[in-house]
Amino acid sequence: MSTPPPKTDPSPPEAAGFPGPSQISYLLARAGGQVVRHLNRELQPHGLRSRHYSVLVLAAVSVGRTQRELSITLGIDPSGIVAIVDDLEREGLVRREASVGDRRTRLVVTTDAGRRRLAEAEPAARRLDETLLVALDDPEREVLRRLLLRLVVD
Amino acid sequence: MSTPPPKTDPSPPEAAGFPGPSQISYLLARAGGQVVRHLNRELQPHGLRSRHYSVLVLAAVSVGRTQRELSITLGIDPSGIVAIVDDLEREGLVRREASVGDRRTRLVVTTDAGRRRLAEAEPAARRLDETLLVALDDPEREVLRRLLLRLVVD
DNA sequence: TATTGTTATACTCTATAACTATA
DNA sequence: TATAGTTATAGAGTATAACAATA
Numbered sequence: 304m305s306t307p308p309p310k311t312d313p314s315p316p317e318a319a320g321f322p323g324p325s326q327i328s329y330l331l332a333r334a335g336g337q338v339v340r341h342l343n344r345e346l347q348p349h350g351l352r353s354r355h356y357s358v359l360v361l362a363a364v365s366v367g368r369t370q371r372e373l374s375i376t377l378g379i380d381p382s383g384i385v386a387i388v389d390d391l392e393r394e395g396l397v398r399r400e401a402s403v404g405d406r407r408t409r410l411v412v413t414t415d416a417g418r419r420r421l422a423e424a425e426p427a428a429r430r431l432d433e434t435l436l437v438a439l440d441d442p443e444r445e446v447l448r449r450l451l452l453r454l455v456v457d
Numbered sequence: 458m459s460t461p462p463p464k465t466d467p468s469p470p471e472a473a474g475f476p477g478p479s480q481i482s483y484l485l486a487r488a489g490g491q492v493v494r495h496l497n498r499e500l501q502p503h504g505l506r507s508r509h510y511s512v513l514v515l516a517a518v519s520v521g522r523t524q525r526e527l528s529i530t531l532g533i534d535p536s537g538i539v540a541i542v543d544d545l546e547r548e549g550l551v552r553r554e555a556s557v558g559d560r561r562t563r564l565v566v567t568t569d570a571g572r573r574r575l576a577e578a579e580p581a582a583r584r585l586d587e588t589l590l591v592a593l594d595d596p597e598r599e600v601l602r603r604l605l606l607r608l609v610v611d
Numbered sequence: 612t613a614t615t616g617t618t619a620t621a622c623t624c625t626a627t628a629a630c631t632a633t634a
Numbered sequence: 635t636a637t638a639g640t641t642a643t644a645g646a647g648t649a650t651a652a653c654a655a656t657a
Binding site for chain 2: 623624625626627631632633634
């Protein structure tokens with residue numbers, strides 16, 4: 304009779320020949336860094352950086368977001384949002400509009416120029432998913448996407 | 458009779474009520490940012506930042522690594538490695554040793570003080586995996602870990 | 612009193628280029 | 635010529651604190 308292969312350790316210190324730390328948090332930090340670097344490079348021809356792109360996407364999806372919402376959703380400090388929206392507004396890609404209910408808040412809304420810019424840049428961002436995830440097949444990507452969604456919502 | 462729930466779209470533009478873009482690259486960037494922020498906060502009492510911690514871990518696992526190896530494995534620019542190793546050396550946590558074969562390279566080796574510091578800090582880093590991944594059960598974490606490993610190796 | 616947006620500041624990180632010493 | 639390490643520098647990102655307007 305054949306002895307069953309030993310159960311793999313659920314959290315081995317080193318895995319699969321990867322020489323670095325294999326803790327999930329480390330791997331996430333590393334993968335995230337890769338993404339930002341690549342994304343910045345891909346977006347450069349379109350005059351956007353990853354953070355500006357995120358804000359532009361998010362403001363475009365809804366009719367308008369308060370800067371506070373953008374800050375919370377994107378995990379960027381409110382003062383960082385101000386700087387990013389300043390940049391985008393200077394280029395005419397978003398407008399700050401007065402909010403009806405609360406005169407403290409200012410709604411960030413995407414302009415037509417912003418939507419055009421987004422349409423130009425989007426393929427570059429989608430291409431990133433392709434090149435970065437080349438090691439994974441479609442079902443694996445979907446699994447990864449769902450797991451990450453649950454992490455990021457928090 | 459109950460109608461079966463509709464099959465979920467394998468790659469919907471928006472998913473599960475999450476307000477942001479649900480592209481994997483975006484989610485990775487976001488999760489990675491969270492990790493680095495949390496990790497830096499957890500490590501602060503131990504006088505380490507996430508990059509210093511990574512280098513310390515990596516140098517401790519083996520008998521010594523060239524700075525070039527550290528640079529490639531951690532995805533940090535060689536000039537960044539110099540700065541980090543300078544910091545660690547100043548605190549006596551690592552030493553730079555001459556390499557036998559190649560007099561250009563310098564091996565980064567962890568000192569006893571470095572190993573002690575690592576032992577102090579490690580629980581904080583492991584705690585991160587716990588708090589950050591609270592939404593996922595053990596098998597899910599293992600799936601995520603393996604997928605990320607394949608992404609990061611590249 | 613608490614919150615939204617804003618400004619200011621210091622520090623860390625990233626990206627590049629140039630330089631040196633060795634190979 | 636090419637590679638390992640180093641230095642210098644500019645720009646981007648992060649973290650904090652303080653402030654004015656408004657709730």
